[in-house]
Amino acid sequence: MSQASVVLVEDDTALRESLTEILELQDFSVTAFSSADQALPTLQYNSHCVVISDIRMPNMDGMTFLKHLQQLDAELPVILISGHADIETALACIKLGAFDFVEKPLRPEHLLGLTTKAMQHRLLTLENRRLRQNTPQHVSLDEVLIGQSDAMQKLKQRLITLANADVNIVINGETGTGKEKVARALHNESVRKEKPFVAINCGAMPENLIESELFGHEAGSFTGASKKRIGKIEHASGGTLFLDEIESMPLSAQIRLLRVLQEGELERVGSNQTVRVDLKVLAAAKGDLFALSQREAFRQDLYYRLNVASIDIPPLRERKTDIPLLLSHFIHEAEQRLGQKAPPLTSVHFQHLMIHDWPGNVRELMNESDRIVLGISDLIFTGNPASCQSLSHQLAQFELSVLHHMLLLCKGHIGEAAEHLDIPRKTLYLRMKKYGIKKDNYLNNDEESAE
Known part of the structure; x- marks a missing residue:
């Protein structure tokens, strides 16, 4: 494919034709397929395209299709669509590497906005690859x-x-x-x-x-x-x-x-x-x-x-908001070096990390990451939990309350709630997962049957 285009995979003929028309009216070049196994052979590393695919399809479902595409080109943007959306499915898609996740019924303006962002992301990725081939690799300051x-x-x-x-x-x-x-x-x-x-x-x-x-x-x-x-x-x-x-x-x-x-x-x-x-x-x-x-x-x-x-x-105590990012990086390095996986961390564990003063700064956090992977961290695996009156606990309770009231107001519509909260849909899904909030609890019967 010489020009940036959209590869659309949808087994429903009427919806496939409708989405093709919507995308082409916005000047996207669309190649549509009724199944993933038909689309897969047309894609390759460095393809100038964005993929939009349904999840529930015969022969090869969207999740399997995504796994194949990740092996082909891990940076290829894939937008997945589902009429049976739930938090677990959305998080699974994101974890597998999907660019984003959209639930039915589709809002054309939302899909077009996502496709535009995905296209810009793809063109930038391809340009960066071209530049890397012609210049020595440089590690970014971040x-x-x-x-x-x-x-x-x-x-x-x-x-x-x-x-x-x-x-x-x-x-x-x-x-x-x-x-x-x-x-x-x-x-x-x-x-x-x-x-x-x-x-x-x-x-x-x-x-x-x-x-x-x-x-x-x-x-x-x-x-x-x-x-x-x-x-x-x-x-x-x-x-x-x-x-x-x-x-x-x-x-x-x-x-x-x-x-x-x-x-x-x-x-x-x-x-x-x-x-x-x-x-x-x-x-x-x-x-x-x-x-x-x-x-x-x-x-x-x-x-x-x-x-x-x-x-x-x-010092680390003056930039504690960086602790989750640093911890993720150090734990990943420790897992690779020590050859074992870190145990899952809970919000209580993170409270211990956030209230610690870190006199040894980043070096201390790096060593603590090794202890976490080995399961011998005295800082988070022992000791009394933080008081329920701690700032982190009160902030968590406030965040839970805000999410609950917004989902009630939007009747469980994830896209609308994320828009009102001014956060990405992925972030909202992750927050809901953190607090055990289920989307189904906020849907009325008409909306459940529509989706």
């Missing part, structure tokens, strides 16, 4: 720094602003917030990304070797120096140097580093010759580097050379 809270959005914006500013930067953050991850992201988003990123933990280096490690040495410059060594700073030239726990750097090394920043050159240990270096220096400390410099525990002149700009990483 994949590296996980979180959509206001605090994380501000951090990402700050990072993008400073990535290509060729200045030295101090990264401030508590233990476990991911200072090295932010440093790597600064490098990968910059014009220096093709050159080395060199990370050094100054606190982990023996004091008698740190100058040799940083600046390199000539053969015979000290006992054991049998041959010339290129130091970390010289190796990072053209790229980015990240100095973690820089407050642990001995005074003599601080003085030599200051000269590198001032003059753009260094001397290897045991050499009188200078070597030109071009690098961007990122620095981080366990504590407040400014306060350390004010107490003369760290050279003030070096601090001001390093702190041309700064980035502050928020």
